[in-house]
């Protein structure tokens with residue numbers, strides 16, 4: 024059987040429905056990730072990680088209703104799982120070993136929170152790091168991965184393989200415009216989870232961060248962490264208060280997230296993705312009448328001695344509420 028080339032694999036990934044594909048070295052990923060995310064804990068023989076990305080449709084990024092968007096993005100995550108499995112079987116038919124890497128699954132034997140799957144349920148820390156290592160994109164201010172084609176409006180999937188191919192290299196130039204030159208993701212975030220203040224002139228690497236625990240509240244409004252909190256409150260309550268918690272919107276929402284939304288439990292917020300100006304799709308997304316209302320007064324910065332702060336405006340759903 025002839026040996027597969029990168030072009031063969033890229034073409035098949037596109038046939039399976041992926042928009043971007045990168046080839047990352049697990050050795051390099053081991054060197055940059057905390058031990059719980061290192062791919063060598065999954066396999067020491069599958070040393071090439073195919074990182075796969077699917078674009079969030081412009082119609083979803085440009086829309087207003089956040090529940091519809093949560094559902095649509097959860098569907099994209101489901102499609103990625105199915106397409107990864109199909110690509111994996113195709114690789115195995117071509118004498119390659121392949122194992123699907125879960126994009127949103129959290130190993131709760133190692134972690135007590137799903138916070139690593141933030142921001143915006145874009146993908147696990149491992150897959151986002153693989154996207155950066157393989158040159159699909161670079162880290163944004165908010166720890167999302169920005170691609171030149173679609174900015175951060177992508178979800179990631181992956182396959183660990185024993186392919187013996189030359190792996191791709193990281194991009195040399197940052198795609199994120201940086202805090203002072205942009206700051207849009209920080210200004211829109213409903214949880215103030217992205218830095219709102221920085222030293223004047225600070226470089227991107229020193230400002231970039233995400234308060235994952237804060238992001239969770241909007242990104243996974245009825246995800247695993249919210250589920251535990253609801254159970255704790257329900258068991259601790261007594262009498263009428265307990266009945267009220269059982270017969271509540273939260274109980275119904277949690278059931279719906281488990282049974283209907285499924286992967287959508289992790290895609291509750293995409294505010295920082297949809298306002299990012301990076302990407303060939305950004306002009307179309309920003310032209311949406313809904314996106315034009317994100318910053319009706321523009322982005323406002325306040326300068327003080329030695330520091331600069333961006334004004335938090337929050338998302339439209341919170342402003343209008």
Ligand code: SF4
Pocket residue numbers: 141142143144165211212213214215216217233237238239241242292293294295296
């Ligand atoms: S905008 Fe939403 S997804 Fe992005 S960091 Fe804030 S809460 Fe998380």
Ligand code: SF4
Pocket residue numbers: 163164165169198199200201202205206207208209295298299300301
């Ligand atoms: S919105 Fe601006 S600051 Fe935030 S990630 Fe995108 S380019 Fe960077």
